[in-house]
Amino acid sequence: MLTIDNLHVSYGGIKALRGINLKIDDGKIVTLIGSNGAGKSSTLRSIMNLVKKEEGSIKYDGEDLTNLPTKDIVKKGIALSPEGRRIFSNLSVEENLILGAYTINNKQKITEQMNKMYDLFPRLKERHWQKAGTLSGGEQQMLAVARALMIRPKVLMLDEPSLGLAPLLVKDIFDIIKEINRQGNTILLVEQNAKKALEIADYGYVLETGSIVLEGEGQILLEDDRVKEAYLGDAK
Amino acid sequence: MSIQEFLQHLANGTSLGSLYALLAIGYTLVYGILRLINFAHGEIFMLGAYIAYYGLTLTSLPWFVVFVLASVFTGIIGVTLERLAYKPLRNSPKITNLISAIGASFLFQNLAIMLFSGRPKAFPSPDVLTGVIYIGGVSVNIISLIIPVVTVVLLIILNTVIKKTKTGMAMRALSKDYEAASLMGIDINLVISFTFFIGSFLAAVGGIMWGIKYPQLIPIMGVMPGLKCFIAAVIGGIGNITGAVLGGFILGLGEIMLIAFLPTLTGYRDAFAFVLLIIILLIKPTGLLGEKTAEKV
Numbered sequence: 001m002l003t004i005d006n007l008h009v010s011y012g013g014i015k016a017l018r019g020i021n022l023k024i025d026d027g028k029i030v031t032l033i034g035s036n037g038a039g040k041s042s043t044l045r046s047i048m049n050l051v052k053k054e055e056g057s058i059k060y061d062g063e064d065l066t067n068l069p070t071k072d073i074v075k076k077g078i079a080l081s082p083e084g085r086r087i088f089s090n091l092s093v094e095e096n097l098i099l100g101a102y103t104i105n106n107k108q109k110i111t112e113q114m115n116k117m118y119d120l121f122p123r124l125k126e127r128h129w130q131k132a133g134t135l136s137g138g139e140q141q142m143l144a145v146a147r148a149l150m151i152r153p154k155v156l157m158l159d160e161p162s163l164g165l166a167p168l169l170v171k172d173i174f175d176i177i178k179e180i181n182r183q184g185n186t187i188l189l190v191e192q193n194a195k196k197a198l199e200i201a202d203y204g205y206v207l208e209t210g211s212i213v214l215e216g217e218g219q220i221l222l223e224d225d226r227v228k229e230a231y232l233g234d235a236k
Numbered sequence: 237m238s239i240q241e242f243l244q245h246l247a248n249g250t251s252l253g254s255l256y257a258l259l260a261i262g263y264t265l266v267y268g269i270l271r272l273i274n275f276a277h278g279e280i281f282m283l284g285a286y287i288a289y290y291g292l293t294l295t296s297l298p299w300f301v302v303f304v305l306a307s308v309f310t311g312i313i314g315v316t317l318e319r320l321a322y323k324p325l326r327n328s329p330k331i332t333n334l335i336s337a338i339g340a341s342f343l344f345q346n347l348a349i350m351l352f353s354g355r356p357k358a359f360p361s362p363d364v365l366t367g368v369i370y371i372g373g374v375s376v377n378i379i380s381l382i383i384p385v386v387t388v389v390l391l392i393i394l395n396t397v398i399k400k401t402k403t404g405m406a407m408r409a410l411s412k413d414y415e416a417a418s419l420m421g422i423d424i425n426l427v428i429s430f431t432f433f434i435g436s437f438l439a440a441v442g443g444i445m446w447g448i449k450y451p452q453l454i455p456i457m458g459v460m461p462g463l464k465c466f467i468a469a470v471i472g473g474i475g476n477i478t479g480a481v482l483g484g485f486i487l488g489l490g491e492i493m494l495i496a497f498l499p500t501l502t503g504y505r506d507a508f509a510f511v512l513l514i515i516i517l518l519i520k521p522t523g524l525l526g527e528k529t530a531e532k533v
C-alpha cells in the first residue's frame with residue numbers, strides 16, 4: 001500500500017499542495033482528477049521525489065520513501081510515466097525501453113519484458129530501430145507507457161497518458177491500463193479525461209487547488225453531482 | 237613542394253589533429269551533459285603531461301604503466317573537479333558555472349607553477365617512441381605515427397561505450413532530459429562523474445603524447461591547445477562527438493598545411509583556428525554536425 005500523509009508542496013512560496021492524504025491499495029486502480037493546476041502532477045512528482053516536500057511523508061509497504069533519491073524509489077518498484085511523455089528523442093525505441101529497465105541487471109529478464117511490451121504495443125515492435133523523436137505523438141505515448149512498464153512496476157503511475165491521442169487510441173490506452181492492472185499491478189492514474197478514468201478506477205480523489213475535496217469509489221464519484229458538474233461536463 | 241615533403245606534413249597534421257580531437261572530445265562530452273564549457277579542460281591536459289613526467293622521473297615503473305596510471309589519475313582529478321567546482325552549482329545559473337570553470341582553470345595553472353615551477357621541463361620520453369623512421373624516402377617521427385593509431389583505437393572504444401553500453405545510453409539520455417533519466421533509475425551523479433572521467437582521461441592521453449612530440453612542459457601549456465580544442469568542438473558542433481573529432485582534425489591539418497603552403501603566415505598559426513571559427517559560424521551557426529537543440533528546461 002502506498003500512502004501519502006499530509007503532503008505540502010510549494011514552488012517559490014506559492015502553494016501547490018496543501019496537506020493532502022492519499023491511500024492506494026495494492027492491485028487497485030486509483031485515479032486523481034482535477035482541473036489544470038490543481039496539483040495532480042505535483043503529487044506524482046512528489047512520490048518520485050522530483051520536487052521538494054515542505055511537509056508530509058510518503059510510505060510504501062511501511063517503508064519511508066519521503067527522502068529517498070528517485071533512483072531508489074524506482075528500485076522499490078514504483079514507476080512514473082511523466083506528463084508530456086518525456087521520451088528520449090535522440091535514442092531509438094529499443095534503447096528507450098532498455099533504459100526503462102536500467103535498474104534490472106538480468107539481460108534475459110529485460111528481453112522477456114521487452115517482448116511483452118512489443119506484444120502489448122505491436123506498433124513499437126515495427127519501429128524498434130527508429131529514433132523515438134520521429135514517432136507520432138500517439139506512438140510516443142505508447143513508448144512512454146511501455147518504458148515505465150519495463151521494470152514490471154508494482155505501482156505504475158501515469159500522468160495524462162491519453163493527452164493528445166485520437167479517441168480510438170485513448171480507448172486502446174485505457175484497455176491496456178486495465179490489462180496491466182489485471183496482471184496485478186497497482187495503478188495511480190492522473191487524467192483530464194475524468195469520465196474514462198473514473199469508469200475504470202476502483203477509487204478516485206478529486207483535487208482542487210492543492211486540496212482533496214472529494215474521494216470515493218469510482219462508480220460513486222461518477223454519479224456525484226459536484227463531479228458531474230465540474231469534471232464531466234454534464235449540465236444539470 | 238615535393239611529394240615527400242607533403243606526406244611529411246600530412247603525417248604531422250594528422251598527428252596534431254589527433255591530439256586536438258582527443259582534447260576536443262572532453263569539451264563536447266561535458267557540454268552535451270551539463271551545457272557547460274569546462275574551461276579548466278586545457279589544464280587537465282597539462283596536468284596529465286606533468287603527472288606522467290613525475291611518474292617517469294620518480295618511479296621505476298615501465299613507461300606504458302606510468303602512462304596508463306597517469307591518465308587514470310588525471311581522470312580522477314577531472315571527477316574531483318566536477319564534484320568540487322560544478323556539482324554544488326548544478327541548480328545555479330549557467331554563468332555561475334562558467335565563472336567557476338574559469339576560476340578552476342586559473343587555480344590549476346597557478347598550482348602548477350607552485351608545485352612544478354614555472355621553468356620548462358624536458359619530457360623524459362622513452363627512447364622507443366622518439367626515433368625517426370623512413371618510409372619510401374619520407375622521414376617520420378615514430379610518435380607522429382603512434383598518435384593517430386592510439387587516437388583511433390580510443391575513439392573506437394569510446395564510440396562502442398556510448399553506442400552499445402547501458403552507461404553510454406544513460407549518458408545520451410542525460411544529455412536530453414535529466415528528470416526523465418532519473419525516473420529510469422539512472423544515478424545522475426555517477427553518470428556525470430563517468431563523463432568527466434572519460435573526458436579527462438582522453439585529455440591526459442593527449443597531454444602525454446603531446447609531451448613526447450613537443451617535449452617541453454610548462455604550466456601554461458594547456459591554454460592554447462585548450463582554447464583551440466574548444467574551437468574545434470564548436471566548429472564540429474558542440475555536443476556532437478563525431479563533430480569534435482572532425483573539428484580537431486580540420487584544425488590540426490589546417491594549421492600544419494597553412495604553415496607548409498604559406499610559410500609567410502607562420503606567425504599567424506594560432507590565429508588560424510579563430511579565423512576558421514568565425515567563417516564556419518557565419519555559414520553554419522550550429523557547427524558542421526551540430527543540430528539545432530532547444531534550450532534545456
Ligand SMILES: Nc1ncnc2c1ncn2[C@@H]1O[C@H](COP(=O)(O)OP(=O)(O)OP(=O)(O)O)[C@@H](O)[C@H]1O
Nearest residue numbers: 011015016034035036037038039040041042043083
Ligand atoms: N516547477 C514549477 N515551478 C513553479 N510552479 C509550479 C511548478 N510546477 C507546478 N507549479 C504550479 O503548481 C501548481 C500545480 O501544478 P501541477 O502541475 O501539479 O498541476 P496539474 O494538476 O498537474 O495540472 P495540469 O492538469 O494542467 O497538468 C500550478 O499552479 C503550477 O503553476
Ligand SMILES: [Mg+2]
Nearest residue numbers: 040041042083
Ligand atoms: Mg499535470
